[in-house]
Every structure is written in structure tokens, then in C-alpha cells.
Amino acid sequence: MEVPPPEDNAEGDQKRKRMSVGLYVSCPPNIKESVDKTLEYGYHFMVTQLTHPNYTRDINDNNPAPIGRTDRVMRSSDWSRLVVAQITPSLDLDSEVEHIRDHSKSIFAQELAFASHLGIPALWITLTKPDNVQLARALYEKTVSGLSFSVWVNIPMTHPSRYSPLSEHEYDTWDWWNEFRTYCNYDKRLGLVLDLCDIKHLLLYNELKRWIGEPVKAIVIPTSYFLINQHGKPVLSRLHQDIIKKFMSLDVQYIIKNDTECDLSLYVRYLSFLGKKLYVRDTMTEFVQGFEDFLQNPLQPLTEHLETNIYEIFEKDGVKYNTYYNAILKAVQSLPVDRVPVVMVVGAGRGPLVQAVLNVSITLDRKLKVYAVEKNPFAINTLVHRCKTEWADQVTLIKEDMRSYQPPEQADILVSELLGSFGDNELSPECLDGAQRFLKRTGITIPQSYTSYLAPLQSTKIFNEIRHNRPLDKTLQFCYETPYIAHLANFYQIAPPQPLFNFTHPNWSEKINNQRYKKLVFQVEQNCLLTGFVGYFDTILYKDVKLSIHPDSHTTDMVSWFPIVFPLENPVYVEEGKTIEISFWRTESNEKVWYEWCLHSPVKTEIMNSNGRSYYLRKH
């Protein structure tokens, strides 16, 4: 079990996605008028060249001439909200001609400084070819010293060369971007602006998923991509709509690039309509609103008492407790009818599983002897109250650690909910091994077994979240050697998850060993950036009654668990066709249990979290 987001995070109108739409106007004669006009059409911002190309500029500082538009033509609050500024597109800092390179570099530096002076929110840079190391250098120099704005790197979703049998190279623009941002150390101020592909040059589904894993800030849609419907209004094809729908899980904006004559207000209205039409609002979407890619530390319920609001959130997951109810029902039905079955709930909390057991008793009209074992004094406080007021003293309360409790009799069924996002990561194995002392040898545990899964992950978002949220008293190494719970949104799962560790209960082996080791090998289908691994689990509660957060079998509408992420200290570029190989350990000492992991391929890394130095689970 993991801490889900608080309940009150929902925002007003959830039934639609607010679509922020900008208009691209390359060089308006009067920027103020053009911004006003853009807003009148209904757009939210304008993209335009920072300096008007008609102005020739003198790089010599001693003979200044105005470099395009003076700041006072608009209020600073307009500059800072309404204008995304494009760097002069003809600059070529990576030219092979030295004087072009030098001149471009000087103008670029001047434009960066001017953008800073104006206080614009984002600067737009277009990459038109591979190898942009000089441009990256000039930019990174400024990001290090502290840029006040974001940088939007513009490239096509698919390069035309991918579809031309005549072209010398087959360019993958993702590689251009990946090289560029790698030079800039994955700086979080760098975002992507993707030109939507045209209908003849659609990208592969896998490529689209890889883009979803990038910090995409905007999608550029030329007006020529719109079809005209029977009412004479511009609309996008189903294929384009599908692409836009995919990006809706991110906070993407849209930019209309006008290359036809038309009423520009129609496009922004249409996109606003798409925000309503395409937005899917299910239980999970609603639940995670505002918590996308937000990192939480895994709970340690064994050694730290849970609090009221956490119990309350757990108890709201009706899907989970209904599934438990079904499992308990089937388990009770499997027992001989000639005596009263003993059911023990270990880790009863405020009683949701106790309630499920009592509901089974009512459904089957069969008496059950129920024990509730709980160690948190404040949860006990609530259980005492419920016993009296709701449960008519049918339940025996035991305020003790399940590992030390000495029961007066043995149980037929042992029910628990001790699972974390990675199955065993809240010490369910250790707890149940301890508790099975009071289970009959023929007894049933619910859950019966659970399995963890691991998949390679690309998410510079999570990578940046980790390094930028370092607590003052922790080292960076500590932060990268710790797993996090997160609802992943801005990510690409590089390959399908594979099973890692399995635990089965009860475990009557003479010597129980909960240490584990496994090596996994993943095939990589396209170039990507490995930033860590994502973990899931599934569990068999009883026979065919299951719960799962594995993406391919996720229990519908169950919100109790988010995935777990095991980071790497440095992102690793992986080429198409290569393999990712990882070793993963579950290790223990007398005091603690911890995981370690390391890469074998495509590169070897240090063994992360050696000896549980950064992250571990206390047994006591």
C-alpha cells in the first residue's frame, strides 16, 4: 500500500482539458497590434521573431542601434505572459564557415541577452540538422549562469527523409534532440516544440510513445493540415486527433502556424472543442489530477504509524476491498461447514478488512470467529470504538505486533494487506512469515502470492525531479539510490515489464529465505535514453481472485498503488537493437531489508545502494 494524493486536489471543471493555443506570426510590422489581434482571435499567446529582420544590427557595442523592438512598446507583464520569442532562424552557429559561425554566435548572444532583458517566458530555437554542439554550447553557457526563461527546441516529429527513398540519411529527429539536451545536461528549462507530422508521413506508435516521454511543451499545427467539414469549418483528421489525444496526458500547448488564408479564430475554437471531445476522465485520471510525476517516498508502515488521512484514502478504494471480499468469500466457502472458521486480520488498521470479513459472514449467513491484530495505538482506538458501536463485539482485538503475538487458537484464514507498489517492498514476506505461526497447517493466507515486475524507463522528468528536490541534509547519491512512488505521466516505458521476484504464503519451508536475486534482459526497439526502472506488482489473493498494477493487467479503477521507480545516477543512451541488462537483489541483515541494482548492458554501472546505505526497510 502506498500514499495516494490527497482527496481535494481536483480542479473546478474536470470534464474538459483547457487547451492553451498560440499563434505563430513570424515578423509582424507592429508587434503590439499583432499581439492584440492574436488575443482578439481567442489565442492565449503569440510566437514571433525576437528581432525584426529588417533591422540590421551592429555587434560593436559602441555604436548602438535599436535591435528590433524596444521594450516600451508593451508592458513588461505582456512581454512576460504573451510572447514566445523566436531566435533569428537564419543563424547557424554550427556552420562550417568560420565567419558565419562567429557572426551567428555574436547575434545569438545578443538575442539571448535581449530576451532576458524583456523577460519573455520562452525562447524558441529550431534545429534543422544533426550536430548542434556549438549552439548547445552557447546556450548551455547561459543556462549555467541562470536563464530566466525556458528554451523551446523546435523539431519535426518525423523528418521528411524518413519517407524519401532518395535521401542520403534517414534522420531521426529524436536523436537531434537527445544529443542537444545531453550536451545541456538535461536542463529542465529545455523543452520541446514538435511540428505535427503530416498525414502522409505519420510516425510509428512506438515513436509517438517515446515523444510522450520527453518534455514536450507544444505541438505546432499548420493550418494546411486542417480538413473542411460539411459546415465549412476546419477540423483535424481522426489520425491527427489520435496523436493530440495521446499528448493530453502531458501539459502540452498548441501553436497554429498560418500557411493558408482563413479566419484564424476558427482554429483556436476547434482546439478548445477537442479539449472537451478527446479528454477521457476515468477514476484514475480524476484521482491523480495534479500528482503526475510527483515523487513520494515509500511508506514504512512497519516502523512508522500511519495517520488518519492515509487510512481514510486507502479505505475509499472500493475496488480493492470488493476484491478482498470476493477472495475471503471463496476461501470461507472452501472450508468444512461443520465448525466455525477462525479468520484473523493481521494489520487491521481502522478495520476495512474486518468489515469485509463480517460482510462475508452476513452474505453466507455463517458465523465466523474474527480476530483483528493491529499495533498502531490510534488505529486500535478506532477499532475499540467500532467493536462497540458497529460490530456488536463479534471481533477480538489484539493490540500487538503480528510477529510477537501469542494467539489462543490457530486460524483457518489469515487476511492481510501489507503489499507495496513492488509487492514485497513493505516487508509483507517478513510479516507473514512471522504471523503464520498462528495459521493451521491446512490454513489459507490471503494473499496467497505476489510477484514484482520491472521495466526499463525513459523519463528525464523524474531524473530532474530527483536532483532538484534534494533535501539539504542528503547527498545526490542518496537521492538516486532511493526508490520513489510516482504516478508516471511524462515517461516512455522502453520495453515490456518482466517478472522479478515471487513470494508465496504460507511458507512452510524449514529455512525461509526471503533474499532474492535475478538478472533481466530487455530488448531495445528504438534509440532511447535509459534513466531508471519502473516497478509494478500483481497478487493472487485467492485462486482466481487477483489484484494487479502491471500495465497490461491493471485492476480497473483501483487507485491504491502507483508504480515504483528505481533511478540511475546518470541517463544512459541505448541504441536500437541493443539490450538492457540489469541485476537486482533483495538482501537482508538482522535489522533491515534493502534492494541493490546495477546495469550490465549497454554499460556497466556501480552497484547502487550497496549495503542499503541510502535506502532500506527497518525490520523493527
Place this chain on the structure above:
Amino acid sequence: MEVPPPEDNAEGDQKRKRMSVGLYVSCPPNIKESVDKTLEYGYHFMVTQLTHPNYTRDINDNNPAPIGRTDRVMRSSDWSRLVVAQITPSLDLDSEVEHIRDHSKSIFAQELAFASHLGIPALWITLTKPDNVQLARALYEKTVSGLSFSVWVNIPMTHPSRYSPLSEHEYDTWDWWNEFRTYCNYDKRLGLVLDLCDIKHLLLYNELKRWIGEPVKAIVIPTSYFLINQHGKPVLSRLHQDIIKKFMSLDVQYIIKNDTECDLSLYVRYLSFLGKKLYVRDTMTEFVQGFEDFLQNPLQPLTEHLETNIYEIFEKDGVKYNTYYNAILKAVQSLPVDRVPVVMVVGAGRGPLVQAVLNVSITLDRKLKVYAVEKNPFAINTLVHRCKTEWADQVTLIKEDMRSYQPPEQADILVSELLGSFGDNELSPECLDGAQRFLKRTGITIPQSYTSYLAPLQSTKIFNEIRHNRPLDKTLQFCYETPYIAHLANFYQIAPPQPLFNFTHPNWSEKINNQRYKKLVFQVEQNCLLTGFVGYFDTILYKDVKLSIHPDSHTTDMVSWFPIVFPLENPVYVEEGKTIEISFWRTESNEKVWYEWCLHSPVKTEIMNSNGRSYYLRKH
């Protein structure tokens, strides 16, 4: 000049102060009903005992009994928003009787844990006597390991013993508080709840001001303090209103304690009315909204170019530029009428002082030769544009540092606005010494002189802001050796400001020395906690035309400068009648200028910022 807050920080309804009012209900039989009733009356929250005294509690963990109210009687979001929980008032952790001490400590620990479990926003502890070190210890132990709630320490504003000729001691409750929070290392989760003094036992004005310097979270008002007006409604006396008005500069809440029979809704309505009646909304109040006690680093305009939004904010201070206009007018009038005066604006920015000079020219109908010297290329960009479009080429633009510029002629008047919150702290002396090369020996500088002032400061708010906002790459020492610009709200100025350093221009001395040293001695009128010093300045622009941020002579409605704060590394307790002695240096090397400071009395401290190791102003 300093960075003021952005313009859009204003909140909706500025004409009133929202008054958050709670109701004290010691032991309601049913907490849920009591909360509902409290909200119905119009209150925003309820203060009540965490555990009902009717419940006897067993400290022994193995025999649990409910400890008062179970968590499920309310939603966790209600617990966390609506209930301030009082610790059982009969506890005495500082009793001289050992078993009472021990029992109190156990119950206290249990109540802290229960508060944590419930997720309440604040815990209420009452101090009833001096010497609360055991209570402080028990609490501090928990704050170190991370309390999830605030702690409200309740004491009277004045102790009855102050007014009783019979009492053995004359208690100052501020001392109880100060000792308590000192033991707890000034933890920012500790706040104060002050019982309003009754009308016969009013506190001194100076004592009130000292309370304003403390983290006061709430004021308790018994219903018996209310008078009945001619409409039969409860109202507060003028004297009580005056006290409440003083606390309005802080974010204080109010708690009604019901000790008479009456309609409880009337009190919350009356306080809401006071929020409208007593709230003063002047230019400064409006300007600083949301920026109270917010720390900013001083600008370094000599080495870092200012940006559009900063110029724009400066230019909005009409009071400042009108005063400059008056100074320039008088200076021009003092010049012989037989020739065209040369006026140079050094550091012209986007031109507000140039405009003031041109306005003088129009007013006097007198031709002026105007030069504008500016080094920021983007400000020059704007000036070029204004010269053409607004100023009909009356102004000669010079894009150069004023310290290196070689002028074609000498000026009659040199106008600048290079002053910081501490007068010389943006290197105005060094800049003007360089620029006076192009001033005639008979010429006038505007400003003519400026003086800095220093006063001892009590503000644990600022002390905590500094240590909790330490950037990852800085040491704590670095942060305490750096001055900050801040609009002070939650502070107490221990003694009146005294003049520190003075600079006069032009300075025709053969060898100019801008280094300074002074020792200041302040008398302390009541016990207090010294956390640093606050700095101000005033300036004579020309003859009787002045600007000031000194609290006793502050130019009305001028918002361009906030005070400057020089911190100390550790708060120092100072007794009534003692002196505070400080040495203060302005020092320079070839590359930089910096301040150093140290205390002589009541204790000697290390010399802060030795050799400018943490904070300095670059000359180049």
C-alpha cells in the same frame, strides 16, 4: 534602488482584511456536533481539548482504551482544517513532584502522537508560569523528528502580577515565551496565542510593539471584554480596537472565548466588520501585499544589467521622480541665465530622469543641453527609440560606463539615481567620484549627499527565513553574512535608528576615501532578542529637496526602497537597561567594496563578513 515586488501581486478585495475567527469550546460532549455548530455561527475553526477529560487513560500500551475521540467521528479533511487541539491543561511537566512530572510527560507524549495521527493543523499549549524547560524538552524532541503541525503557545499579553502591588514577582510573560522558544531553537513551527489584556491592565505601547515582532498566530478575546452598544450588539472599546489594528500588519487570527451567555454569531460578525473598519490601505500597503518579510538579494546594477520589468516598476514611482523634478528645477534656477546649462544624466536607464530634465526645460521655458549616459545596451536601445520618437533629438546619448566616458564638454548639473536602501550600497560614491570628472568645479550634483542609518532589530521571522532558504551551494555562514532587502512586517525595532555613514558630492578632495568606520551605541528599554540590524537612508537631492526611507521621515507614498537587514548568526538576549554596541565598516579593495560588522555589547561576536568573504559589491 532596489527590486520592489511585481505589480500583479494584489489580491481581489483589498479594501478589507479577511478576519479568520475561531471559537474556544473546551470539552463539548460531541465534537462533530460542536464543530458543525461553530461553523453555523460563522466561525472558521474551533479550539478544543484533544482528549475529553472524562476518559481516564491507561498509559500501558497493552491494555488500550479509547483516548477520547476516535478519528472516524470526522473526515480527516475536517480534522486538518477545523480543529485546533488543546493539550490537557492540567498536565504539569515542570512540576516539582516527580510522579506528577512523569505522568504528565507520558500523557503529553501520547497526546502529541494522537494529534499527529489526527492530522490537526495546530496544537495549543498554555504556559502558566516561568521555567518550562521540561515541557520545552518534551516538545523540542518531537519538533526535531518532524512535527506535522504547528504549536500554538498561549500566554497573556500582560500578566496580572504586573498590576498587583501584592504579588511577589512582577512577571513579564514575554520572558516566559522567549525562554521557551529559545530552548526550542526558535523553531518556526512555534507560534504565539496571546490573551488580549483587559481594559484595566493595558500593556505599554513599547510592549505591544515587541509582541508585533513575534510570530503571533492568534489573539484570544473573552466575550466578557465586549461592551454593548446602543443597538444591543457587542463591540470592543476603542483601546481594544487600537490593539487589534496594530496586529493587522500580521496574519493574525482571533479566538472568541465564551465566558458569558450570548449569541455567539454576533462576535464573529463584529470582527469581520472590524476587518473593514480598521484596515488602512495606503500606497505602500497595497504595493507590498504578499511581500511582507520576503527576503531579496540587493541588486548589483553596476555589474548586472537591469531588466525590463525592474525598470518599469521603478518608473512607476511618481513620488520619487516628482521630487527629482523639483530638485532639478531648483538647481537649474540657480544657474546664470546667460548661457545654456549642460545637464548630464548618468545611469539614464530607460529615461525617467531624462524626461524629468526635459520637463524642467519646458516648465522654465529654458533650453537645456542634455546628455544621457547609460551602459546597458537594451536600455540604450529604448533610449535611441525615445530620442527619435519622443524627444526630438534634444538628448545626446552616450553608451558608456560613466567612469570611463570622455565627454566633449563639462556639465553644470550631474543627475543620478544610484542609491540603494543603505544609500551607498550600490556603489553610488564610486560611480559619482568617477563621473565628476565631467562636472564643472562650480557644478551641482543631484543628489548632493546621502546618509545611512542603522537600528537594532528583533525578528525571528527574518532569522528563520534566512536559515530555511539556504541555497544548496551556500553555507549557513554565507547566508548570515549577507544583507537582505525586505519589507519588514513581523519585527520590533529595539531602539531608534542612528546615522552611520555620510557621502557628499562632488568630492574635490585630493585623495578620495570612501572607506568608513563607526561604532554605534543603542540603549535598550525592555528585555528583547537581538537578531540583527535594519538599515535605512535619506538623501539631500538639492538644498531642501529630500528623499528618505528613515521611519521618522519617510517620504510619503514613495515605494522604491525597502529597508536592508544585516543579520547576526545567533539571536542575542538583551536585558532592559543594557546597551547594544556595534562596529560597522565600509571597506574596499581594487576589485570590490564590502561591509563588515560585529557586536561589542551585550556580547562580543566574530567579525561578520570578514574580507567580504560572503557578500561584496564588484567594482567592475
